[in-house]
Amino acid sequence: xxxxxxxxxxLAKVGLDGHDRGVKVVSRALRDAGFHVIYPGLWxxxxxxxxxxxxxxxxxxxxSLLSGTHLxxxxxxxxxxxxxxxDHVGVLVGGIIPEADxxxxxxxxxxxxxxxxxxxxxxxxxxxxEGSRTHA
Amino acid sequence: MLxxxxxxxxxxxxxxxxxxxxxxxxxxxxxxxxxxxxxxxxTTPVVAITGNAGVGKSTLVGKLAEYLRGEGKSVxxxxxxxxxxxxxxxxxxxxxxxxxxxxxxxxxxxxxxxASGHQAVxxxxxxxxxxxxxxGFDVILLETVGAGQGDTAVRELADVVVLLVQPxxxxxxxxEKAGLLEVADVVVVHKADLAGAEKTEGQVKxxxxxxxSREIAVLRVSSRNGQGFDKLWxxxxxxxxxxxxxxxxxxxxxxxxxxxxxxxxxxxAAEPILDRWxxxxxxxxxxxxxxxxxxxx
Numbered sequence: 001x002x003x004x005x006x007x008x009x010x011l012a013k014v015g016l017d018g019h020d021r022g023v024k025v026v027s028r029a030l031r032d033a034g035f036h037v038i039y040p041g042l043w044x045x046x047x048x049x050x051x052x053x054x055x056x057x058x059x060x061x062x063x064s065l066l067s068g069t070h071l072x073x074x075x076x077x078x079x080x081x082x083x084x085x086x087d088h089v090g091v092l093v094g095g096i097i098p099e100a101d102x103x104x105x106x107x108x109x110x111x112x113x114x115x116x117x118x119x120x121x122x123x124x125x126x127x128x129x130e131g132s133r134t135h136a
Numbered sequence: 137m138l139x140x141x142x143x144x145x146x147x148x149x150x151x152x153x154x155x156x157x158x159x160x161x162x163x164x165x166x167x168x169x170x171x172x173x174x175x176x177x178x179t180t181p182v183v184a185i186t187g188n189a190g191v192g193k194s195t196l197v198g199k200l201a202e203y204l205r206g207e208g209k210s211v212x213x214x215x216x217x218x219x220x221x222x223x224x225x226x227x228x229x230x231x232x233x234x235x236x237x238x239x240x241x242x243x244x245x246x247x248x249x250x251a252s253g254h255q256a257v258x259x260x261x262x263x264x265x266x267x268x269x270x271x272g273f274d275v276i277l278l279e280t281v282g283a284g285q286g287d288t289a290v291r292e293l294a295d296v297v298v299l300l301v302q303p304x305x306x307x308x309x310x311x312e313k314a315g316l317l318e319v320a321d322v323v324v325v326h327k328a329d330l331a332g333a334e335k336t337e338g339q340v341k342x343x344x345x346x347x348x349s350r351e352i353a354v355l356r357v358s359s360r361n362g363q364g365f366d367k368l369w370x371x372x373x374x375x376x377x378x379x380x381x382x383x384x385x386x387x388x389x390x391x392x393x394x395x396x397x398x399x400x401x402x403x404x405a406a407e408p409i410l411d412r413w414x415x416x417x418x419x420x421x422x423x424x425x426x427x428x429x430x431x432x433x
Binding site: 005006008027028030031032033034035036037038039040041044045047048050051052054055056057084085086135 | 150157158225226228246
């Protein structure tokens with residue numbers, strides 16, 4: 001295993017949520033931390049996100065949601081990841097998620113939820129400590 | 137592990153394809169993969185799309201892929217974006233401008249980070265191309281980081297090089313600069329819906345008609361209104377293919393890549409040489425010789 005190989009992370013905006021400032025800030029911070037960030041843009045269908053994760057052989061998927069649709073879209077994506085044989089890909093959620101919903105997302109298989117005001121260093125440290133299950 | 141991946145590749149497993157591309161991009165198990173993939177399937181055209189930043193490479197590649205899907209051809213895209221020379225990080229955003237066809241098995245898009253100084257495309261792209269051709273794609277599109285002096289490598293990797301220029305991008309002398317037009321087999325004046333496209337087309341044609349120029353098709357394409365893609369593909373098909381000529385440079389390039397991989401893998405062993413060089417106990421060529429000895433040993 002080449003230890004210097006950068007982690008590949010797909011950052012995704014799903015559904016009709018058009019607020020992409022947050023995901024752009026995270027994209028840049030992860031890029032500057034040495035990650036390879038794949039950002040396919042706004043208004044992605046869950047199926048398109050899963051196709052991207054598979055074709056790009058990503059280690060992580062970060063889903064940004066500010067539209068309140070997390071309890072609908074996140075389980076759909078996780079279900080599609082499993083169906084595509086991609087359950088080794090770690091899933092993160094960022095954005096506006098009510099406290100009460102966080103345990104539900106964890107139960108569905110989300111590794112971590114990063115809310116507003118999360119220091120970038122926390123996300124970077126988390127990803128570095130977890131590493132990759134795709135390329136274990 | 138590798139044999140399992142290669143077996144799944146035979147069964148057209150996209151995840152195996154994706155994983156093999158990752159291994160190649162990381163320079164892992166190159167020799168074994170090389171042997172398993174074998175020589176390139178010569179019938180699959182490899183088309184490089186190059187041009188300056190902002191000229192519309194990703195957009196054109198995406199639209200061309202849609203056009204080719206409409207013609208019933210399966211397409212694989214290797215899209216290169218730059219990697220930071222400082223951190224190794226990269227923001228790979230070419231997919232934004234490419235079609236999203238999640239149920240279409242005939243389209244594969246892979247984003248690649250190209251290290252600076254690696255000639256406008258990612259490392260080991262030649263092996264990736266052979267892998268994609270073996271998988272069975274009808275056409276392989278290679279999008280470069282941008283045009284410039286690094287494009288000679290692209291010319292060796294691809295059968296046909298399409299250079300994009302756009303209206304209002306300088307006077308005709310801009311095209312005369314070395315390294316730009318000379319790599320091209322087809323020149324596309326992109327964004328042809330904008331004013332000035334015809335003038336730019338005329339300027340490029342005039343330059344290319346100077347005595348001593350090669351036959352190069354020049355045509356206008358607009359990704360906004362979809363105009364010109366049929367002509368573009370006809371020009372690509374009609375262009376004499378060059379990428380497959382075997383010469384020593386290909387081997388030299390592979391040897392250089394292997395050397396770079398070894399350096400990365402055995403960085404620690406090189407430390408003493410680097411230290412002596414930094415302390416000026418060795419001059420640069422002595423240090424380079426010793427490094428070479430260490431890596432070749």
